[in-house]
Amino acid sequence: MAERRTRRSFTREFKAQAVKRLLDGGKGLSEVATELGIGTGQLSQWRTEHLAAGSAEALAARKADQAETQRLKREVKRLEEEVEILRKAGGFFRQGGRVTKFAFVSAERANHAVATLCRVAGASVSGFYAWLRAIPAVQTRAEAEVELRGQIGRIFTARRRVYGSPRVHAELCRGGLRHSRRRVERLMREMGLSALRGRRRTPRTTDSRHELPIASNLLARTFTAERPDQVWLADISYIPTGEGFLYLAAIKDMATREIVGWSMADHLKSELCIGALVMAIQRHRPPPGLVHHGDRGVQYASEPYRAVLERHCITQSMSRRGNCLDNAPMESFFASLKTEHVHQVSYRTREEARTAVFEYIEVFHNRQRLHSGVGYRTPAEARASMEGITMRSAA
Incomplete structure (x- = not known):
């Protein structure tokens, strides 16, 4: 007989932060609910309760401010993306050989929209797709490596620049891309990508100078468990x-x-x-x-x-x-x-x-x-x- 799942409940602090993420993050209800592992109906109810407690006038002003903030963020993001594309283009064309704007767009289309790449590179979108249909299906090793570099850069950026080669390699495998870990490590080293390192140790927050009861150490540094909640x-x-x-x-x-x-x-x-x-x-x-x-x-x-x-x-x-x-x-x-x-x-x-x-x-x-x-x-x-x-x- 299947184990019956118990309905979860959440603290007020969790609900408040979940609604704040929904209202301030510029994301949809389903997206935030999926991120937090909760139901959309549950999150919608929390949002309704939160909004009912506030002033309609203050809420309208807040939404207007948020809309303007999001617009500015999108504009900044667009400009930052264009600067990044130009920087990549400089490195791409310095590699020498017979390369074209279309080849650059093809190499970076996993990281950026084709329309954006073509606009920045000064190429035609229709021309790019015509070029793409005309080239052979088999990539050269150099082209494959350019594409792999793009995939690595995308994963590294999406994961907050905290992944080293083992986790980047694991993400590639999850996406169906089979490359050796040594190759990923080499490319990350050549691209100057390395996981962030700590700058200082966490200070102590423990005060054990008391006369309260002390429990035995049952784990003895055996940090294993066969199932959740054990x-x-x-x-x-x-x-x-x-x-x-x-x-x-x-x-x-x-x-x-x-x-x-x-x-x-x-x-x-x-x-x-x-x-x-x-x-x-x-x-x-x-x-x-x-x-x-x-x-x-x-x-x-x-x-x-x-x-x-x-x-x-x-x-x-x-x-x-x-x-x-x-x-x-x-x-x-x-x-x-x-x-x-x-x-x-x-x-x-x-x-x-x-x-x-x-x-x-x-x-x-x-x-x-x-x-x-x-x-x-x-x-x-x-x-x-x-x-x-x-x-x-x-x-």
């Missing part, structure tokens, strides 16, 4: 802003690498961590026996936090004092967040940082970023696959 890891980090620090508590599923719960605040009280735990429980309704592993910080040892764990039959585990490697996968997640996003921008306000971190976790990390620990799949794909296997085996 082992959860928890930790805290912070994001600097112009208004001060924004603290982030997160919970990671060891089987899927998904961030199943998170919470952000301007303080380090136990409520911060409880918010992340409640989000994770509401989303996935874990079965009894789940192991929750965190550090010895006062937030995780506090009575309110332990009460939530006990109420849901979750077993608590803690790292040894001052030993960050006992929770290495969470350290890895925060390092990726800082390297791939936080260190690349400066936030004026906590609200700016909150919106950016929400987008990184829910859209990029959980549903776009390929993770080597789950076979170069996204966490959402890994969970869907594992839950499908679990449901079939239970039938």
